[in-house]
Amino acid sequence: MYRYTDFDAGxxxxxxxxxxxxxxxRIDGSLTEDEFKPLRLMNGLYLQLHAYMxxxxxxxxxxxxxxxxxxxxxxxxWDKGYGHFTTRQNIQFNWPxxxxxxxxxxxxxxxxxxxxxxxxxxxxNVTADHxxxxxxxxxxxxxxxxxxxxxWSTDHPEFxxxxxxxxxxxxxxxxDRAVTAAHDIGLRIVRAADGGxxxxxxxxxxxxxxxxxxxxxxxxxxxxxxxxxxEAIVSVWNLLGRRDNKYKARIKITVxxxxxxxxxxxVEARFAETRAAFxxxxxxxxxxxxxxxxxxxxxxxxxxxxHAARDADPVFRAWTDSNLAAHxxxxxxxxxxxxxxxxxxxxxxxxxxxxVLADVAERYGHDELRISHEQNVVLPHVHLSDLPALHxxxxxxxxxxxxxxxVSDIIACPGMDYCALATARSIPVAQEIxxxxxxxxxxxxxxxxxxxxxxxxxxxxxxxxxHIGILGLDRAGVENYQITxxxxxxxxxxxxxxxxxxxxxDEIVPAVERIVETYLAERAGAEEDFLATFRRIGMAPFKAAxxxxxxxxxxxxxx
Amino acid sequence: MPRAFTPKVVTGNALLEGDVIYLTETGxxxxxxxxxxVLSDEADAQLRLLDAQSRPGEIVGAYLxxxxxxxxxxxxxxxxxxxxxxxxxxxAHGKQEHRPGAEL
Numbered sequence: 228m229y230r231y232t233d234f235d236a237g238x239x240x241x242x243x244x245x246x247x248x249x250x251x252x253r254i255d256g257s258l259t260e261d262e263f264k265p266l267r268l269m270n271g272l273y274l275q276l277h278a279y280m281x282x283x284x285x286x287x288x289x290x291x292x293x294x295x296x297x298x299x300x301x302x303x304x305w306d307k308g309y310g311h312f313t314t315r316q317n318i319q320f321n322w323p324x325x326x327x328x329x330x331x332x333x334x335x336x337x338x339x340x341x342x343x344x345x346x347x348x349x350x351x352n353v354t355a356d357h358x359x360x361x362x363x364x365x366x367x368x369x370x371x372x373x374x375x376x377x378x379w380s381t382d383h384p385e386f387x388x389x390x391x392x393x394x395x396x397x398x399x400x401x402x403d404r405a406v407t408a409a410h411d412i413g414l415r416i417v418r419a420a421d422g423g424x425x426x427x428x429x430x431x432x433x434x435x436x437x438x439x440x441x442x443x444x445x446x447x448x449x450x451x452x453x454x455x456x457x458e459a460i461v462s463v464w465n466l467l468g469r470r471d472n473k474y475k476a477r478i479k480i481t482v483x484x485x486x487x488x489x490x491x492x493x494v495e496a497r498f499a500e501t502r503a504a505f506x507x508x509x510x511x512x513x514x515x516x517x518x519x520x521x522x523x524x525x526x527x528x529x530x531x532x533x534h535a536a537r538d539a540d541p542v543f544r545a546w547t548d549s550n551l552a553a554h555x556x557x558x559x560x561x562x563x564x565x566x567x568x569x570x571x572x573x574x575x576x577x578x579x580x581x582x583v584l585a586d587v588a589e590r591y592g593h594d595e596l597r598i599s600h601e602q603n604v605v606l607p608h609v610h611l612s613d614l615p616a617l618h619x620x621x622x623x624x625x626x627x628x629x630x631x632x633x634v635s636d637i638i639a640c641p642g643m644d645y646c647a648l649a650t651a652r653s654i655p656v657a658q659e660i661x662x663x664x665x666x667x668x669x670x671x672x673x674x675x676x677x678x679x680x681x682x683x684x685x686x687x688x689x690x691x692x693x694h695i696g697i698l699g700l701d702r703a704g705v706e707n708y709q710i711t712x713x714x715x716x717x718x719x720x721x722x723x724x725x726x727x728x729x730x731x732x733d734e735i736v737p738a739v740e741r742i743v744e745t746y747l748a749e750r751a752g753a754e755e756d757f758l759a760t761f762r763r764i765g766m767a768p769f770k771a772a773x774x775x776x777x778x779x780x781x782x783x784x785x786x
Numbered sequence: 787m788p789r790a791f792t793p794k795v796v797t798g799n800a801l802l803e804g805d806v807i808y809l810t811e812t813g814x815x816x817x818x819x820x821x822x823x824v825l826s827d828e829a830d831a832q833l834r835l836l837d838a839q840s841r842p843g844e845i846v847g848a849y850l851x852x853x854x855x856x857x858x859x860x861x862x863x864x865x866x867x868x869x870x871x872x873x874x875x876x877x878a879h880g881k882q883e884h885r886p887g888a889e890l
Contacts, residue, residue: 254802256843274846277873277880279804307879322879324803572876643866644874652869654876704864 247329271342282345287355287373288316290596292585297338299581312574350380357599361607363553369399371517390468391476408441408720431482434686439479459498523593525556533611546629562606565628569665573639574602635661642682649682651699651706692716708735745772795822798848820859
């Protein structure tokens with residue numbers, strides 16, 4: 228893992244010192260809220276519905292046990308004993324009081340963490356494939372370059388007054404687990420013609436009010452050109468971006484209004500200037516960072532115990548069937564730990580659970596943890612022979628749910644239970660859907676199905692790219708939920724299509740149930756997953772199930 | 787005829803704790819909507835809001851929220867205000883913690 232240099236540590240300490248003084252000046256009345264707000268946002272501190280909320284970056288989703296334990300301690304000492312992992316690989320503390328925040332930031336700095344650029348019109352926390360460095364299908368580990376981008380973008384002098392926020396995601400795998408097509412810039416590491424690596428650069432993706440799939444700006448950018456090319460993109464947008472209208476300020480609108488070819492021409496012209504300014508020191512730094520991400524020393528051990536446990540214990544078998552992914556090293560697996568126990572709040576972990584995760588990472592996982600944008604925790608390197616013991620510990624702490632990728636593995640934003648921007652609640656809908664399908668006992672029969680829920684059009688819950696997407700709105704003072712079908716977050720990302728009128732809070736779970744029943748009735752076989760069935764049969768059968776069938780009265784009320 | 791004025795309360799978040807507070811008749815802050823001053827006159831409501839906004843060391847983001855007067859004091863007119871009054875629905879945190887019989 229990357230370790231802070233003296234420069235990094237000094238930078239974070241100085242920023243924390245400044246923010247401590249800013250908080251003191253706000254409390255003693257020297258600063259007004261208008262003066263203070265941009266300062267607190269620069270440091271990840273929001274004021275939400277019921278309390279302040281501190282958003283802490285987990286760069287490229289990577290943590291070690293020491294950091295996870297510190298998050299647990301912060302949750303207990305200054306919050307209400309839990310944290311919420313988000314779709315952008317951050318952790319949010321929902322209940323800090325203003326005067327404690329400087330101490331929390333100092334506690335984070337002790338373990339090389341911070342909340343810088345987790346808010347405001349800046350280049351945000353760079354996200355990456357949560358299987359980085361472990362996946363069998365990976366071309367290269369995306370984290371070294373994500374760290375390089377973090378260093379380049381932090382306090383970048385040219386980008387201190389961007390038109391709007393700016394999000395970058397990196398994947399090193401053709402499977403694209405980082406949703407790169409829904410980011411301002413998406414980077415996909417690809418194999419170059421000469422056998423080395425290059426970067427496919429997507430630009431102008433984003434969800435929110437005006438969802439757009441990113442467009443390819445460059446098919447195979449050489450690695451040495453990456454930072455000057457990124458600088459050229461952000462620079463072009465910095466000049467063209469619509470500061471007159473915040474809803475048109477994101478780069479997706481700039482790309483849409485000017486066209487990808489014109490943007491490419493402008494970026495190339497600017498790149499000719501930025502390229503000359505990069506002396507190659509960035510490549511020297513990248514080589515140093517890459518060394519810090521060297522893979523752990525994998526061990527060679529028998530795996531008989533794993534197979535014996537699978538044969539003997541159906542619960543363990545079910546968990547390994549749904550929660551493991553293929554590892555690059557012989558005898559190893561990637562373990563996804565579900566934070567979606569049926570009825571629990573998606574993405575929440577108690578302080579005790581965080582400590583358990585830290586312990587098992589240290590004991591069985593080469594001291595590495597990842598946070599996925601799907602709001603689960605990943606142990607990227609576990610030897611198969613350790614899985615039975617690991618599973619027993621996880622189960623004992625409510626972390627053994629065997630539902631990764633299934634109906635109840637739902638992404639949900641905090642919604643109106645916490646967020647000041649939300650127009651409806653998300654969490655109770657997720658809880659009720661999970662409980663309903665658990666009661667029906669058809670989750671494993673249904674197979675892979677991604678449900679994603681957002682509590683407003685800003686789409687933090689990624690509903691547009693959910694196989695089933697749910698958007699909570701305020702319709703004449705009542706919570707109302709619109710459904711989209713057929714969204715896809717993968718390499719061939721697609722936006723879902725709206726089914727029609729929305730459903731009331733009481734009607735949304737039965738509506739999802741009818742969609743799933745329709746899929747089960749229509750699918751060509753158990754191998755045809757929901758998305759494949761939807762693409763084959765289209766919207767009509769689902770619409771009929773939602774709006775035509777039996778109890779029309781309930782439907783009329785809902786619409 | 788002028789349009790009927792929907793009764794209001796002055797509300798916002800406390801500077802230090804960040805929790806939801808309401809303005810009372812005596813100009814103090816309360817955490818309980820039932821104790822908030824109900825403003826049924828538009829000019830009066832605007833003055834009370836200005837008063838709240840002139841106390842930046844106590845409240846952040848003061849605004850007027852619609853309420854419906856009831857036998858036990860003002861009730862929220864919109865579900866967002868109902869959540870602000872109660873706290874989140876997934877845990878008995880926030881204002882629910884301080885009520886007698888709150889589940890924890």
